[in-house]
Amino acid sequence: MRVVSLVPSLTEAVAATAPGLLVGATAWCTHPAGLDAVRIGGTKNPDVPAITALAPDLVIANEEENREPDLTALRAAGIEVLVTEVRTLEQAFSELERVLVHACGLDRPRWLDEAGTAWWDLPAPPEASRAVVPIWRRPWMVLGRDTFAGDVLSRLGVENLYAGHADRYPRVPVDDLCAAAPDLVVLPDEPYVFTADDGPEAFPGLPSALVSGRHLTWYGPSLAEAPAVLGAALRAARP
Template sequence: MSPARVVSLVPSLTEAVALSAPGSLAGATDWCTHPAGLDVVRVGGTKNPKTDRIVALAPDLVIANEEENRESDLAALRAAGPDVVVLPDEPYRFTADDGPEAFPGLPCALVDGRHLTWYGPSLTGAPAVLGRALRAARR
């Protein structure tokens, strides 16, 4: 079950929350522009959120990102009571050893890295893009 009230402090996550749990998004940063026409309370920027405004919204969950948001703001929110979930900037930290040469003899599909992340606007089209690329690699 989705939390009843969510505040997103990360623009790349806001659209995913708005589309996957309609009606649950109570607040978002001034920089959250998707989906178009997003009508929620604005809570400042990613680096300078208005924690008092966020707390006043009485969210069940605040979603943050380790790269976008400051620990001092997240600590203030945690102290005020809502659950604060801090997600990594990427779901997997790629290294130089992760290229196609690391998997000799296996089919390889090169795709835009945005389709390999687990949040944001690219999430909607990722299954089709990745499916086409993987099918082409197996031919």
């Protein structure tokens, strides 16, 4: 089988299970390092003719990361496209099984079971910290409703103050974020690369947790490490 992945998380998942299947991946597919696959553009601007030239049996995509016009063009070229939806941890596991086992015909990988154990055996989280979770600045944008990252954080004792917002990724001025009186600011290093010198200074007097964006937003082999990695960063930042 020949597979093209338009989603970094799914690229890593396939590569960790059967790397020989991958013939194409996006420029944003950074894991694993040294991936031997043709780069076919970005998640939002894939090179449809280049993908077609690879003659894949399957293109794997995601309803949030990829654009419907590109997926429609691939289908019009006679290519099978599987579109995933991942907004909760449960969906992440079920969609990974759908892609790897049902679509690619692989045995259920050991790393997927290890990731399940890491999450489902978590102890009860501490009393929730009320947090804002910026994902961009200029303009400031935060996690809103119905997001995978928000669900991940909730299982680690972080209550997203904008989880009830009408938008999934609302634009909120930084003054309003501070006025929401969070206990904690969670700053991932992707999609915006927040660092110790770029982000915390906008929230004077508030503790900031700098966390791995890959462990917060990717749904692949990193899921096995995510509870420990994210949990350590959150514990270090909590007042």
